[in-house]
Amino acid sequence: MLDVHVPVSLRSTPQSECLSRLLAELPSSSPLPRDAASFWSSYGFSSPAPFLQRTALRPIEAALFSELKARLSSTPISSASFAACLSPASRAWLLAFPSPAFSLSDREFSLASRLRLGLPPSDALPRVCRCSARMSEDPGHFLSCPLLRPLARVRHDRLVRFLATLIQRAGGAAYVEPRYLEDKRPDIHAFFPDDRVMLDVCVAHPSAPSRAGLAPGSALKYRENAKTSAYSSMAKDADSRFVPFAFESFGGLGPAAVAFLRDLDSYATESFLSASYITSLSSLAVLLQKGNAEMLAQGIVMVSRPAVQK
Numbered sequence: 001m002l003d004v005h006v007p008v009s010l011r012s013t014p015q016s017e018c019l020s021r022l023l024a025e026l027p028s029s030s031p032l033p034r035d036a037a038s039f040w041s042s043y044g045f046s047s048p049a050p051f052l053q054r055t056a057l058r059p060i061e062a063a064l065f066s067e068l069k070a071r072l073s074s075t076p077i078s079s080a081s082f083a084a085c086l087s088p089a090s091r092a093w094l095l096a097f098p099s100p101a102f103s104l105s106d107r108e109f110s111l112a113s114r115l116r117l118g119l120p121p122s123d124a125l126p127r128v129c130r131c132s133a134r135m136s137e138d139p140g141h142f143l144s145c146p147l148l149r150p151l152a153r154v155r156h157d158r159l160v161r162f163l164a165t166l167i168q169r170a171g172g173a174a175y176v177e178p179r180y181l182e183d184k185r186p187d188i189h190a191f192f193p194d195d196r197v198m199l200d201v202c203v204a205h206p207s208a209p210s211r212a213g214l215a216p217g218s219a220l221k222y223r224e225n226a227k228t229s230a231y232s233s234m235a236k237d238a239d240s241r242f243v244p245f246a247f248e249s250f251g252g253l254g255p256a257a258v259a260f261l262r263d264l265d266s267y268a269t270e271s272f273l274s275a276s277y278i279t280s281l282s283s284l285a286v287l288l289q290k291g292n293a294e295m296l297a298q299g300i301v302m303v304s305r306p307a308v309q310k
C-alpha cells in the first residue's frame, strides 16, 4: 500500500527510483531514512530541516572518499599520487580563471586530468618504456623518466621565468641565474625595498618509484631541505634570505613557496600594484601543468616510435 504522505508526483519517477537505490546504499552513519517512501513522508510536503543537503551529502562523500582511498592505496605509487592530490594547491589549475596567457589546450587539460585521476597519459602505451622502466605499475612514469629529463628542465625554466615576472609585478627587481654569484647559482635573486631574497625552484615527483614509500609531503620536504642547506649560507653572505620554491608535480606547493607568494601579495599592496596571491598561485599551477603535459605528450611519442636498431 502506498504511503498517503508521499506526493503522487514523486511516487514512481526515475528520480524517485534513483533515490531509492541511493538511500539503500547509504552508510549506516547517515541520518536519512533508508527508503524513498519514508524520505518523501519526511521531506515531500514540509520544508526541509536546515542543513539537509549537507547532512545528506556528507556521509555519501565520506563513503566515496574512503572507497577511492582504499582502491588507490593498493600500491605505494598510487597511494603517493592520491596523497599528493589532496594538497589544496594541487587543484589550483582547475580553479584558475582562464586567460589568453594562461589557458590549457584540450590536450593539456586531458593529460593533466589523467595524471590527477591516476591514469596513464594514453590507453595504448606499451608495458615497458624506452628506458626499461615498467610503465604498467607507474602511470606517471614520464614525469620521472631519465630520457625526458631535458623537458623537466624546460618546465623548470619556464616556472623560474614566470616567477621572476611575478616578482617584478609586485614591485621587485628579479635577476634570473645571477652571474655575479660564484659556483652554484640560485635561480633568482630578488630585491624589494626592505627585503632581499634568493630563490631556487624545483619540482618533486612524489610518486617516483624512488620516493613512493615515503610519507605524504616528504618528497617536497626533502627537496626544500636540500635546497636550503645548499644555498642558505650563500644567501646570508649576500645579506639575503633564502626561499626554496618547491612544487610537487601534481601541483602541491611547499610552505616556503606559499609564504613567498603571500609576501609578494603584501609587497604589491604596499606599492599600490595588483598582484594577488590567488592569481599568482593559479598562473603558476597552470604553467606547471603545461610543463607536465609537454613531458607526458613527448613520452607518448617516444614510446610509440619503433626503436632504432643500432
Ligand SMILES: [Zn+2]
Pocket: 129, 130, 131, 132, 133, 141, 142, 145, 146, 147
Ligand atoms: Zn622511461
